[in-house]
Amino acid sequence: MSESSHSLAPPGASMAEVHAGNRERLAAALRAHLTAAGRPLSGIVLLQGGEEQTRYCTDHVPLFRQESYFAYLFGVREPGFYGAVDIASGHSILFAPRLSPDDAIWNGKPKKLPHFKDMYKVDSAFHVDELAQVLRCEFSEHGHGEPLLFLLHGRNTDSGNYSRPASFEGMDKFDTDLTTLHPILTECRVTKSDMELALIQHANDVSSEAHVEVMRRIKPGMTENQLESIFRFHASMHEGCQRCAYTCICATGQNSSILHYGQNDGAVNDEYNFYAFDITCSYPTNGKFTRDQAVVYNAALKAHNDVISRMR
Amino acid sequence: MSESSHSLAPPGASMAEVHAGNRERLAAALRAHLTAAGRPLSGIVLLQGGEEQTRYCTDHVPLFRQESYFAYLFGVREPGFYGAVDIASGHSILFAPRLSPDDAIWNGKPKKLPHFKDMYKVDSAFHVDELAQVLRCEFSEHGHGEPLLFLLHGRNTDSGNYSRPASFEGMDKFDTDLTTLHPILTECRVTKSDMELALIQHANDVSSEAHVEVMRRIKPGMTENQLESIFRFHASMHEGCQRCAYTCICATGQNSSILHYGQNDGAVNDEYNFYAFDITCSYPTNGKFTRDQAVVYNAALKAHNDVISRMR
Numbered sequence A, B: 001m002s003e004s005s006h007s008l009a010p011p012g013a014s015m016a017e018v019h020a021g022n023r024e025r026l027a028a029a030l031r032a033h034l035t036a037a038g039r040p041l042s043g044i045v046l047l048q049g050g051e052e053q054t055r056y057c058t059d060h061v062p063l064f065r066q067e068s069y070f071a072y073l074f075g076v077r078e079p080g081f082y083g084a085v086d087i088a089s090g091h092s093i094l095f096a097p098r099l100s101p102d103d104a105i106w107n108g109k110p111k112k113l114p115h116f117k118d119m120y121k122v123d124s125a126f127h128v129d130e131l132a133q134v135l136r137c138e139f140s141e142h143g144h145g146e147p148l149l150f151l152l153h154g155r156n157t158d159s160g161n162y163s164r165p166a167s168f169e170g171m172d173k174f175d176t177d178l179t180t181l182h183p184i185l186t187e188c189r190v191t192k193s194d195m196e197l198a199l200i201q202h203a204n205d206v207s208s209e210a211h212v213e214v215m216r217r218i219k220p221g222m223t224e225n226q227l228e229s230i231f232r233f234h235a236s237m238h239e240g241c242q243r244c245a246y247t248c249i250c251a252t253g254q255n256s257s258i259l260h261y262g263q264n265d266g267a268v269n270d271e272y273n274f275y276a277f278d279i280t281c282s283y284p285t286n287g288k289f290t291r292d293q294a295v296v297y298n299a300a301l302k303a304h305n306d307v308i309s310r311m312r
Helices: A015-036 A068-074 A103-107 A113-119 A128-139 A181-190 A194-217 A224-239 A253-257 A291-311 B015-036 B068-074 B103-107 B113-119 B128-139 B181-190 B194-217 B224-239 B253-257 B291-311
Strands: A044-048 A082-086 A092-096 A124-127 A149-151 A269-272 A275-278 B044-048 B082-086 B092-096 B124-127 B149-151 B269-272 B275-278
Touching (some): A015 A194, A044 A068, A068 A181, A082 A128, A092 A128, A113 A124, A124 A128, B015 B194, B044 B068, B082 B128, B092 B113, B113 B124, B124 B128, B194 B275
Parallel strands (some): A044 A149, A092 A124
Antiparallel strands (some): B044 B082, B082 B092
16 A cells, blocks of 8 residues: 555545534534524623643643534634634634744744634634624624624433533623533434434544554564554555554453543544544454453444344 | 563652652751751651642542642642641641542542552541641641741743742641742752663663564554554553653654644653653664765754763
8 A cells, every 4th residue: 555645535525514504514413402492582692612732731732623613513623713604694703812923933924814714714814803793783783782602511311420511701791601502512423314314424534544453464473552553554644644643452361341441542433534433442462362262242232232132 | 472461661660668768868868958057856748639620610530640749748649739848747638629429430549548548658647628737737847836847939941931839728827938849849850769760761661672673564644643642552452551741742853853843743751650761763764765864864963972971
């Protein structure tokens, strides 16, 4: 396989279209909800994207990964953004951080607003420091006061953690709704569009191929870390998946019984444009099942297939 | 090169000895400082290690990396610890988080206190919920009240961020000193012991070898991400360096002028037992310098050598 080309064709869909489709479905779901509740068909969804972090007190900046709700709606890869969607019209706005000229030394020539408008296919783009004014002017309900802001606040039932509602200077002048958005947006994310399914299928294909590569190269005496290295190298070198969606779990022997073993000292998952797939598989490092291993493997396989057939 | 062995021998020093040496130098430096200031030779250094984080509101847990001051003194690889050093005696104690039995499902059989005492070569080990009581009983100055706690509080001049002083339930009963420890511990970290130098040399050797591997395999048409993949694969597969000390910067063309370009879409650094090295190098992707490239390269080399000779 050539080192400079991908062996698996990435989906043809424009990433910006995927996220524009997600915004449309959210606005439609919110309109349906407000109509059913007899509430006015107005207001603005406002989300705050992730911010750049440093490691403890140091200047080490881990590679930025966007917050997933914000990624779902806007697909923005840079830190420090806000995004708004007008519920009635579906009109979308991105707010980009205003960078100091010195920032260019560290991060390159700053992108201008038209770049973000184009790149992420939103209807308009402003700077974060214009947020309050833009929301007031652009979206004010024909002079009838400040628009109602629908903010994201709710509990992630896997982690028990709460999402952080958007917050900006001057927000105290706006009315906010903290309860409507989270369950509706979360429900939107459960049903995937065809374009999203294509992205997930691609992440799945890349992961599967990398798993097969590990199976080809595994041999007794290798360390778990080395198996993870082979997986990551294959996905990044040949398929452009530079990061895994979760901490890799690549475990041998007794370690395989630990669900979140990540020392690798741990199944590995790939992410493509924020879409990911999770594959777990088990096999003998020397390529041959012992009788005991075959009994356990076939029992697990039967249990798995029973679950799948009951779901259909 | 065999895939299952390291080509570079890691330093022979026991990691626990490296950190024990660091604790000894800190206690000696604090005693010298207190003596010079006419203050009593007593009190306890108390540091809080890093805690496990989740990504935004999700249950995704990025691989834990210890806070560097805590790593320097204790070398602990797990989250949720505290560490103490008695200034007069040099006596050291680790406090491990008390895990629930359910934790074993996710993270494996919990390690017991003697494991941590052995592994990190401290004088004793307790649980975090015993902290206040242990500090009071073990370290109280022969019945003369609570010991003074020296906590880490100070500004990182690279980032402008402040380190977070240790905090635990019951700390309000203790007197604390927030100004003495940070400058002295920071100064200790500047002068490296022979064992530390050996670790840094090893991180340097691994980085250098991985750079050479990239130089061997680079060719026009490859992406920056692929160069990063080759670097990371070599360091992790052959040398056991599973993570880089900084976000990789692997930049071609104009991107090379951006200091912290990390899209790679961005010189790469390796970390070995918390010790790291930073190498930056530039070369033509096709293996041949043009006349212009040679002029710039040689001018940069001359400037670099001038700086080095002035430092000697």
